[in-house]
Amino acid sequence: MKQRKKLVLSMLALSMLIYTCKISRQIVQRDANGNIIVINNPSPAYLSPQESLKTIHLPKGYHLELVASEPMIHEPVAITWDANGRMYVAEMNTYMQDAEGTGEMKAVSRVKRLEDTNGDGKMDKSVVFIDNLLLPRMILALDDRILVNETNSNNIYSYRDTNGDGKADEKKLVFRNDDISTSNLEHQKSGLIWNLDNKIYVTVENKRYYYEDGMLKAEYLHEGPGGQWGLTSDNYGRLFFSAAGAETPALNFQQNPSYGRFDFNDQYDNEFKAVWPIISTPDVQGGLNRLRPDSTLNQFTACTGQSVFRGTALPADVQGDLFICEPVGRLIRRAKVINTNGKITLKNAYNKEEFIASTDMNFRPVNSVTGPDGCLYIVDMYRGIIQEGNWTKKGTYLRKQIDEKKFDKNIGRGRIYRVVYDGIKPDKNLPKMLDMTTDKLVPYLAHTNGWWRDNAQKLIVVRADKSVVPALKAMALNKGTSQLGRIHALWTMKGLKSLDNETLMQALRDEDAEVRKTAVWIADESVKKGDEQIIKALDLLKNDPSADVRFQLALTMRFNKSDSAQGIIQYMMQKFPNDKLLVESQKNFQNKNNARDLAAKKAAALTEEDQKVLLKGATIFKQLCAICHGADGKGVSIGGSSMPAPPLAGVKDVNGDPEKLIKILLHGLSGPVDGKTYADAMPALGSNDDEYIAAVISYIRNDMGNKASIVRPADVKKVRDNHKGRDKNWTIQELQNTTK
Structure with a gap:
């Protein structure tokens, strides 16, 4: 009798387990056409x-595993690993702790160091690595040092544990x-x-960095790369930016930003810009204009934290795919990256669905990255408010949603997940690269996981150990070595x-096109210096x-600017007129040069003081x-949809009395402009000083075809x-009524 009772209880437990699994895997319902309800x-x-894990929908075969959560971490925004596999988590502990952003600029944020000591994929050891930071926003593991940049600062510091206490x-x-x-x-x-080219890239600013003699040194780009929160690169060093403010999920990926910005509208x-949440998403700063009739977000608005998957623990067809976080939609897009004769286009991997989508309103994916175990990692800030205080002011559409749903109460938490696939086990080999001699690092340059x-x-370059150069040369020229x-x-x-x-020119003749392309890219510096031997070797590739x-x-x-170098460009433009990328990029570059030359001529007629004002304004405008x-x-208008903000070129109000523009920059602008509604509000910039505001407006009024007073x-x-x-944005109607 007792055995029978035990059997019944066991069967009941098994049934409950099966039911629970079904609940976790069937969190979405579909209509007769197979569409998600x-x-x-x-x-x-x-x-x-x-509980939150059960609300997250992924395609069949995929699931999430929890790596870390509160109370171990709070308000995570970015992660990185050192070369020994220890994870560092940047926490913005003061970010929007209420709808007003009270106390946001207190320096009490942290970087935590997490470790998985038993190899089960979950972090079980945590220590505060750096304390008392102001909203840390950039973090990079160098060697045994961690580089960190904080909000409002342009300084970058390295941090190191010298006594082993973590x-x-x-x-x-x-x-x-x-x-x-x-x-x-x-x-x-x-x-x-x-990045692959040993340059350290950031968004927004017209600079990149490189490491030399214990310091970072800046290289200035002739044009800023754009982008906002999030930056990633693929196996070949192609960078992908995104811009939430412009509702642009991906941009500036056709060419390296050192050559200037260039995008195709198509x-x-x-x-592709349309997103597919599985719950209503009323808390959008764009208001009803950004919602479908079913109250779901209709397109990317908070695109951020993107990454190209370069690991080994997901199916082979995921390699090279671009993942884009959308925290307002509680989802993550998986995009196929398609190369057609050099031109890159993006396509959603699914039909009106997303790779990851949750019914938990506090699921806020803000970053993603490939880890040392070959998995895709997701940083979930897990909170109610995901917009900064400029967009949550009283009287706004967004503030009404925050107050009604008490989003401001969900703070101080955070989760990190890894995406795993049935039948593929994550790599359990714990990295110990920091403990290796430099010669032992060389074979890892051909590892199947891009993280390794x-x-x-990075370690070989930072150590500057040239004893391995013969081994590197042998690897580079060995046809038996993998392409990467x-x-x-x-x-x-x-x-x-x-x-x-000699080695470079052999690489220029490699049978693999990606290796040849790499060698051409590496030759940049030699070409700029006018190395005729290299230019002559490169000339042989103009019919590649x-x-x-x-x-x-x-x-x-x-x-x-030599005749030989420019002749190569002109030859290819004439010989390959259907190479749309080559032709259009070069035309775009030349047009910008012409506009820059024209602006310089106009500026030359101004006083030296006014020229400085315009230069400062140009820098601010191009970065922000x-x-x-x-x-x-x-x-x-990338993607063919409506513009996120009104144009400024040749606009009457830009060239007229500057008072309207001053008011807008000081206090922001919301509502329709010239009868057209834009999804986003112009944020107030009044926290900047008068010189800042004057410089931006002066530049706008003296460029882009505009001509007005300083x-x-x-x-x-x-x-x-x-x-x-x-304390509120202006509207156009108000400006017309109050500005003479």
């Missing part, structure tokens, strides 16, 4: 990590720029990723300043069968305003004083 009235209530006790300034960033924290730079379409390749290259192994060996030699012309190689060749010749208004002031700081001060205490 949206949950229209989701609860905003907090869910435990285990806490940083050494802090050194590795890049100094004492200028304070005064932009809204959503509009400041992010990234700090070590590099993806409206169908990147860290091996040869590519990393070439770049590692370049990083060690030990790549000789690969459109990718030819395009890189045109880019490499771009900044060499161009994200939504376009670098040429004609708006942003605005002085005194003009800004007058308007500021007249409207002291104003």
Whole structure:
């Protein structure tokens, strides 16, 4: 009898387990056509990590595993691993702790160091590595040092644990720029990723960095790369930016930003920009204009935290796919990256569905990255409010949603997940690269997981150990080495300043197009210096069968003004007129040069003081305003949808009395403009000083085809004083009524 009772109880338990599994796997219902039925009235209530996991929908075969959660971590925004596999988590512990952003600028945020000591994939050891930070926004593991940049600062520090207690006790300034960033924290730079070319890239600013003699040194780009929160690269060093302010999920990925910005309007379409939440998403700063009739977000608005998957623990067809986080939609897009004769286009991997989507209203994916175990990692800030205080003010559509659903109560938590696939086990080999001699690192340059390749290259370059150059040369020229192994060996030699012309020219003749393209890219520096031997070798590639190689060749010749270099470009443009990428990129570059020359001629007629004002304004506009208004002031329309902000070129109000523009920059603008409704509000920039505001407006009024008077700081001060205490955006109707 007892045995029978035990059997019944066991069967009941098994049934409950099966039922529970079904609940976790069947969180979405579908209609007769197979379309997901949206949950229209989701609860905003907090869910435990285990409960939240059951609300997250993934395609068949995929599931999430919890890696870390509160109380171990709080408000996570970015993660990185050192070369020994220890995870570092940047926490923004003061981010929007209420709807007003009270106390946001207190320096009490942290970087935590987490470890998985038993190899089960879950973090079980945690220590505060760095304390008392101001909203850390960029984090990079160098060697046994961690580089960190904080909000409002342009300085970068390295932190090191010298006594083995897990806490940083050494802090050194590795890049100094004492200028304070005064932009809204959503509009400041992010990234700090070590790319294949040994350059360290960030968003927004027209600079990249490189490591030399214990310091970071800046290289200035002739044009800013754009982007906002999030930056990633693929196996071949192609960078992908995104811009939430411009509602642009991906941009500036056709060419490296060192050659200038360039996008095709059709590099993806409206169908790609549309997103597919599985619950209603009323808390959008764009309001009803950004919602479907079923109250779901209709397109990307908070696109952020993107990554290209370069690991080994997901199916082979995921390699090279681009993942884009959308925290307002509680989803993550998986995009197929398609190369057609060198031109890159993006397509949703699913039909009107997303790779990851949750019914938990507090699921806020803000970052993603490939880990050392070959899995895709997701950083979930897990909170109610995901927009900064400029967009949550009283009286706004968003604030009404926050107050009704009490989103401001869900704070101080956070989760990190990894995506796993049935039948593929994550790599349990714990990295110990920091403990290896440099010669032992070389084989990892050909590892199948991009994380290992990147860290091996980075460590060799940082150590500047040239004893491995013969081994690197042998790897680069060995046809038996994998394509990616040869590519990393070439770049590692370049990083060690030990790549000789003979090796480079052999690589230019490699049978693999990606290796040839890499060699052409590496030749940039030699071409700029006018190395005729290299230019002559590159000339042999102007009829290369690969459109990718030819395009890189045109880019490499771009900044060499010699007849031989420019002749190569002109030859290819005439010989391959259907190479749309090559032809259009070169035309875009030349048009911008012409516009720049014209602006310089106009500026020459101004006083030296006014020229400085315009230069400052141009820098601010190109780093901040161009994200939504376009670098040429004609708006942003990548993907063919509506513009996120009105154009500025040739606009009457731009060229007229500057008071309207001053008011807008000081206090922001919301509502329709010239009868057209835009999804986003123009944020207030009044926290900046009068010189800042005057410089931006002066540049706008003297470029992009506009021609109006310079605005002085005194003009800004007058308007500021007249409207002291104003705490809401202007509308066009108000401006027309109050501005004479």
